[in-house]
Amino acid sequence: MTRKYFGTDGIRGTANTPPMTPEIAMRLGMAAGKYFRRGGTRRHSVVIGKDTRLSGYMIEPALVAGFTSVGMDVTLFGPLPTPGVAMMTRSLRADLGVMISASHNAFEDNGLKLFGPDGYKLSDEIELEIESRMDRALDDKLAAPSALGRTRRVDDAQARYIEIVKATFPRGSRLSGLRVCVDCANGAAYKVAPTALYELGAEVFPIGVAPDGFNINQEVGSTHTLALRDAVKKYRADIGIALDGDADRCILVDEKGNEIDGDQLIGLIAGDWKKRGLLARDGVVTTVMSNLGLENYLKSQGLSLDRTKVGDRYVVERMREGGFNLGGEQSGHIVVSDHVTTGDGMIAALQALAVMVETGKPLSEIANVFEPVPQKLVNVRYQSEAPLDQDSVKQVISAVEARLGSTGRLVIRKSGTEPLIRVMAEAEDAAAMESAVNEVADAVRSIG
Missing domain, CATH: 3.40.120.10 (Alpha-D-Glucose-1,6-Bisphosphate, subunit A, domain 3)
Structure with a gap:
């Protein structure tokens, strides 16, 4: 089934423009509320957190209207990190958690991330089911006046x-x-x-x-x-x-003043946890974007690297399937599943600080655990519907992949949150890598 609203990480878009309008937010609340109210006579509830962007003041009350109209009680947290919403969904025994945020995007955008009662992001199947209910939400039967949901604000969520x-x-x-x-x-x-x-x-x-x-x-x-x-x-x-x-x-x-990316942080934590016997499995989970240097380093430590599609939800799914307790993305989403069900920037940073305290060494000495293989990512904005389906682009991709052979990798994907084609090339030879990524990016740009 083709997705209409949900992308790789919930629903995201420019505020006050479909799909990030108050109406769609309200319909999401109605549809998700009805989905999670199935079965039993107890009161059902949803928790909602948000970041600090202006449009949160518009989206939040629309969600509240949708949820309460179908009989769901609502608990509002105000500004709270996404992992906090995931944790509190489970802690407060809510049926659903919603985070209003567009993550690293500019203030003009906003988004909706949904968590199930276990604190994990919803599966593709549940998202599609909710999506199928959204377009008919306004026609469905609403709660009786006596069964409307109530709303409360929790002031100690941050604490x-x-x-x-x-x-x-x-x-x-x-x-x-x-x-x-x-x-x-x-x-x-x-x-x-x-x-x-x-x-x-x-x-x-x-x-x-x-x-x-x-x-x-x-x-x-x-x-x-x-x-x-x-x-x-x-x-x-x-x-x-x-x-x-x-x-x-x-x-x-x-x-x-040197930057340490998510790959290096994963390598640092993995190495430390192996020494301390904290790894649940002899390996970690990352995405196709993680540097080959990380994979080589992990092998040298006797650890495996499982790759998934881009998106921390896919990393988490693989971690749960395989029994891993450490995974993440090069972009800095680090999942420490002994403590949290999704990426958490603060908890990840504390793992590095723990190593600094234990060893007494500066971060520059402990964090660069591997030499990165030359890698480059280019984001190409597009207007046509499917540039990757064009024969001219396919031909260039095939030619570049053949040229790289076993000495490099080419990863091309369509963003699930923006009209971008992400082109990543990786090769032991920096010139070959540069040529590969530029050729494919130019081919996509030529489509427009």
């Missing part, structure tokens, strides 16, 4: 999340003596991240903690690390932590 995050740090260890710079992207973690780090003993230097509805991810956060790199140098910090708008991913910066 609960902070305590959960702190509990993932090794017992008895402290961050005392460490100078930590954290960039909260003017997003959902602008209060909780600095507070958690301070309460663990660090001297904290926060940036990106003045949200105004418009500045989320604006030249700050995990996709714009220049501000953090400058701050690390300015404050002579031992580590920099860059979160994105909903704080489900992180990128680190070492004390010299």
Whole structure:
């Protein structure tokens, strides 16, 4: 079945433009509410969190109207990281959790991420079922006046999340003596991240903690690390932590101002956990985008690497299927499933800080665990419906793949959240890699 609303990570789009309009949000609430109200006579409930973008004030009440109209009780958290919403869905025994966020996108966009009662993102099958109900939601029978849902606001959701995050740090260890710079992207973690780090003993230097509805991810956060790199140098910090708008991913910066991506962080955690006997399986799960250098490093440690489609939900699905407790993406979505059901930027960063505390070594010495194979990603914006289906593009892709052979990889995919074709090439020879990615990107651009 073709998806109409849901992409690779929930529903996302430009605010006040389909599919991110109040009407569609209300219909989602009605459809999802009816789906999760099936069976039993007990009261059913949904929890809702959001980041700091302006359109959250429009989307949130529309969702509330949809859910309460079909008899679902609603609990509102206000600004809270996506992993916090996932955790609280399970903790409060809710039937459903919703995060209003467009993650690392600019303020103009917004999105809806849905979690089941177990705290995991919904499966493709459930999303499709909800989607099939959305278009007829306004025609379906609503709850009787006496059966309408109620709404309440929980004021301590942030404090609960902070305590959960702190509990993932090794017992008895402290961050005392460490100078930590954290960039909260003017997003959902602008209060909780600095507070958690301070309460663990660090001297904290926060940036990106003045949200105004418009500045989320604006030249700050995990996709714009220049501000953090400058701050690390300015404050002579031992580590920099860059979160994105909903704080489900992180990128680190070492004390010299160098960026540490998700692949290196996965390698660092995997190596440390193997020594400590914490890995549930002798391997980790990443996506097709992870660097070949990570795979080679893991092999040298006696660990396997399972690759999935891009998207932390697919990483989590594979982790659950195979019994893995560590996985993630190069972009900084790190899933530590002993503690959380989705990517969590703060919990991932604390794993690196734990190694720093244990070894007494600076981040620059412990975090660069492998030499990356030359890799380049180019995003090509398109207007035509299916550029990858064009014969001219297929021919170029086939020719490039044949030329790379076994010495490199070519990964091409359509974004599930934006009109972009993502072209990634990887090869032991940097010139071959550069040529490969440019040829395919030019072929896609020629379609328009």
